[in-house]
Amino acid sequence: MCGIFAYTGSKKASPILLEGLSMLEYRGYDSAGIYMPGFDVVKTPGAVAELTKRMTKDYSATSGIAHLRWATHGAPNEVNAHPHGDCDGDVFVIHNGIIENFRELKEELLAGGHTFKSETDTEVIAHLIEGALKDKLNFEDAVIDTLKKLRGTYGLLISYAKDPDTIITARMGSPVVVGLGDGENFIASDATPILKHTKQMMFLSDGDVAIITPTTHRVRTLLETEVDRPSETITWDVGEASRGGYPHFMLKEMMESPEVIENALRGRLIMEEGKAKLGGLEAVEKELQNIDRLIIVGCGTAYYAGLIGEYLIESLAGVPVEVELASEFRYRKPVIRPNTAVLAISQSGETLDTLEAIREAKRHGALTLGIVNTVGSTIARETDAGVYNHAGPEIGVASTKALVSQVVILSLVALFLGRTRSLSKDDGVALANALKSLPELAKKVLEQSEEIRKVANVYKDSRDFLFIGRKFSYPAALEGALKLKEVSYVHAEGYGAGEMKHGPLAMIDEKFPTVAIVPQDSVYEKTVSNMIEIRTRKGSVIAIATAGDEKIKEVSDHVIYIPKASEELSVVLSIIALQLFAYHFAADKGLNVDRPRNLAKSVTVE
Ligand code: F6R
Secondary structure, three states: OEEEEEEEEOOHOOOOOHHHHOOOHHHHHEEEEOOOOOOOOOEEEHHHHHHHHHHOOOOOOOEEEEEOOOOEEEEOOOOOOOOOOOOOOOOEEEEEEOOOOOOHHHHHHHHOOOOOOOOOHHHHHHHHHHHHOOOOOOOOHHHHHOOOOOEEOEEEEEEEOOOOOOOEEEEEEEEOOEEEEOEEEEHHHHHHHHOOOOEEEOOOOOOOEEOOOOOOOEEEEEOOOOEOOOEOOOOOOHHHHHHOOOOOOOHHHOOHHHHHHHHHHHHEEEEHHHHEEOHHHHHHHHHHOOOEEEEEEHHHHHHHHHHHHHHHHHHHHHEEEEEEHHHHHHHOOOOOOOOOOEEEOOOOOOOOHHHHHHHHHHOOEEEEEEEEEEOOHHHHHOEEEEEEEEOOOOOOOOHHHHHHHHHHHEEEEEHHHHOOOOOOEEEEEEEEHHHHHHHHHHHHOOOOHHHHHHHHHHHOOOEEEEEEEEHHHHHHHHHHHHHHHHHHOOOOEEHHHHHHHHHHHHHOOOOOOOOEEOOOOOOOHHHHHHHHHHHOOOOOEEEEEEEEOHHHHOOOEEEEOOOOOOOOOHHHHHHHHHHHHHHHHHHHOOOOOOOOOOOOOOOOOO
């Protein structure tokens, strides 16, 4: 998820572009760059403040394209910052998304004599356009010709020095909004930076290519027919616009779950062989084949992701796994033998305890791995190898989409390790297929947001909650409780359902509701028994159950249904339902769910 912004009109472009970019900083802040025809590209690691410092000329240009990067392919440094140009420095491209076939395209272009400056997937686009222009196509047709060769996702801005007033933009999977002004037009990844200038917006659809000048706008599709995309008058304020129209980032980020799952899986499944292709682990593939123990470290939600990872990796790959709170691991004397690998899970890649746990593991000579969302973060840099989430920045303090992504990546790691061990091809193919269908299932859970809200409202006065589950649903229960307490400040505890008689059952009375995560899996009957025990003690039960399970209503006060999924992946759907429950419970009390009291997004101190 990057921020893109463009202007074409009659005013000086540079201040408009810089201001627009600064309003998109929540979308990415690894590096920034700008191109205005007639001037050299300016790029820098960091965000808009750094870019502004480097813009030392008096720029007279009246059009330009600008970018804030959330790194995916290539380190977050100056060379990889956008815009990227062709060999002649005439065509410049800004890109939000991932080009999956860029390696093949790059090889062909290199063989054809093109020289590349960066490691990015984006740069191939500029060189392909250059090639098409040399084949005598005009700017517009050269772009269309190029887009037909790309596989992947993009929100693109393209500027051509020889046609300085025109900016071409295209959308495939990544959002593009065109703001229609009076003698000036704007393009951005969302409405936020445009609203100040015009409220008249045109939202592009996948496959659209728009040709924008100061006074005209036309939309074509890749099939070359012109299409009519009516504009709308937007009434959002700037805050709402940056949240995509949602009242909170937390809700927006949960709603991104299907896309986040797709991004985590993109290019990483070999369907017919039932294998996972994890480029970030290839360098240590041999060592990974020899490991006889994996220790997962993380904090908070990332630690719970680790617990799910333990179940996944042990059952699918047969590798013994231990999960530890990073804050404990670093202060005790862990036994780390030569074939132990230590895997850190961290959204920010900067959590101090997790980082120190990795450093401790290194001191013991362990192979260190990371599942990290923030490219170039300290944990990503200090681990020997790893897998990026590509989930985009998470702004809400409570981790939501990052956890969904972490569990999906852990399934891929289990598949990766499993297929070099005892996991059969058939089982691998079944898991790959289940992963492929996960985004659609996640969408179905999200569609029930209002239903979940109604259930949460029934319990609005409760001050204590218990969350229970078994097997994969046990870490989900821990996470459900954490999410609820951190955003709503009520007391919530997560327990393994089998533990009820060992203590927690004593707390149950009519004022103490329980959320039971009870999908139809191999431990279904066991959890149902625990629910009956709770109801016998007058406790209310909210079940998270599999769609079509009518019987569960007999032992529950309320049921939230999730679609049927494989035992391993159903947990992702339960987690999304639990996140929605916590969100609505707190948001309807008017609490600031994006910034819960006493908490920070990234815990870089002990
Ligand atoms: C809970 C939450 C935290 C983080 C934890 C680790 O919603 O967000 O528990 O999961 O602070 O953070 P990262 O993943 O950045 O290491």
